Amino acid sequence: MLLLLLMLYLYVCHALSPDPTVTSPSGKYRGTTLTSPAGLRYNAFLGIPFALPPTGALRFAKPVPYPKIEDVFIATKRGPVCIQSLGVDLGTQADEDCLYLNVYLPIHAESNPNHLKKVFVYIHGGGYFMGSANEQVPGDLVTQHDVIVVTLNYRLSWLGFLRADDPQLPGNQAIWDQILALKWVRKNIRSFGGDPNHITIGGNSVGSISVSVLSIVRQAKYLFHRAFLMSGSAFQNVFTASGSPALVLEYISNTVGCTSADLQDKIQCLKTLPSSAYVLPIIGTFPLLFLSRDGELFPAPIMELVKNTTYLKHVGFFERDYLVSITNNEGPIAMVGLFSMGIDPTNFTIDHLSQILQTTPTIAQMTLDFYTGLKLPFPTLYHLIGDYILDIPTLNFIKVLTSYVTDYHKRAYYMVLNYTPTLVPPLLNGFPHALDVSYLFDIRPDDVIKLYYRVNTGLDFTEEDRKLKKVYMNIVAGFIKKGDPSWTLASNLTWPPFDLRSQHFLNFDQSPHVDQFPIHQRQIFWETTFNSML
DSSP states (O other): OHHHHHHHHHHHHHHHSOOOEEEETTEEEEOEEEEOTTSOEEEEEEEEEOBOOOOGGGTTSOOOBOOOEEEEEEOOSOOOBOOOOTTOOOSSOBOSOOOEEEEEEETTGGGOTTSOEEEEEEEOOSTTTSOOSSSOOOHHHHHHHTOEEEEEOOOOHHHHHOBOSSTTSBSOHHHHHHHHHHHHHHHHGGGGTEEEEEEEEEEETHHHHHHHHHTTOGGGTTSOSEEEEESOOSOSTTSSOTTHHHHHHHHHHHHHTOOOSSHHHHHHHHHHSOGGGGOOOOOTTTHHHHOOOOSSSOSSOHHHHTTOHHHHHHTTGGGSEEEEEEESBOGGGGTSSTTOOSOBTTBOOHHHHHHHHTSOHHHHHHHHHHHHHTTOSSOHHHHHHHIIIIIHHHHHHHHHHHHSOSOOOSOEEEEEEOSOOTTSOTTTOSSBTTTTHHHHSSOOHHHHHHHHHOOOOOOOOOHHHHHHHHHHHHHHHHHHHHSOGGGGSOTTOOOOOOOTTTOEEEEESSSOEEEESTTHHHHHIIIIIIHHHO
């Protein structure tokens, strides 16, 4: 009887407890309470606007900060997602008015200013064509690791990257959106119980590419303190290619019928079209062309900037801790499903491969021969394309970080996700690109595979997978809290920071352990043999 009364009392207290409310420099917000997969409650403030709607005269413009909210803003529902590509349905309304963010925090975090929580800001992936802040729900991460998580939207594809020699098309609008969202977090997060001096940013795929970009632009210098890159970096020649803005502008202008030879007429046409005109199919190679040298975020090509130690010091690149990871099979993302470049790993031509590698058929053939000779565990082209687009640029990031200065006093860690979850279908092999998102957030792994690869497995984590998810989440939380992901591992396992000479990394499999020289033969090939052939 006593137990029944106690349960009734707790139920009534929960039912009568007011919705969480926060007053911050940007306004007063009323949130809601959610329940994690483990059954633990946490607070959420959803659909908070951080910029004016980028519509009408503001289409293609840099984002404009949202004015202070004078009334109570009801932050109990997630905002619309940004305009997605044709065939992408995230289950939420898509709208050009989409610059919203979500804040997730432990219960009562906002009422304890003497114990500020570490903050993790996550930038979603999706090839710069799709995705939103709404899929990454961090219930377990927030409740089990006592951190605050922020997810954000940014404009995508044609609405997020168009550039021309005119201030109306500045280019890199998506990156400016991310910077403005980070400014909002820096300004307001203390009111939610977060520490503005301990902000970690992270992202997967193009979200990771965005993190690498934010690490080297002066406009983001003081906005974060640690960075977590999950399979992606702009530190490779395939990004910010010469002439790419003109190619992107010409393609979209012709596609939507804005074909005037006069630039002002063309811009006016692009700005007055309905947003539905930009719901177009994904083109696998275009994410490599979206980022552009704009003279402001990027005063020079990225590959020049990352070789300029003076510049990197000036923008604070060496003043942060970093955690960098890849999976053991990134390649299928470019050949199976949404982001296919139209190349079949078992039936392709050298001409097609040379187009993807932006080189001659002779060099493409030599590259293929090299990879074939390695006798790698998955289809040869998976490894080759995965290295070119994701593995080598991501490894380049941490090598740049540890190569050019001898006084780097922060820590950089490298990790390879190197096992095959039982739910992965044979078509994908290994640990495919983007699956690690389901190890960090409350997302079923089969939903990730279905969204990115158009393969429906209907399978969930096994008990072994769940144990590894717990280990993985401990690693990430350890990095968010202390800048050191190794302190959560077994006491007999020492995971040293990455340095150029020893190249230690965590080999994350059923029994995580430390190895040296990740994808060693392959990185030497791209750095020496391939570059010498160009």
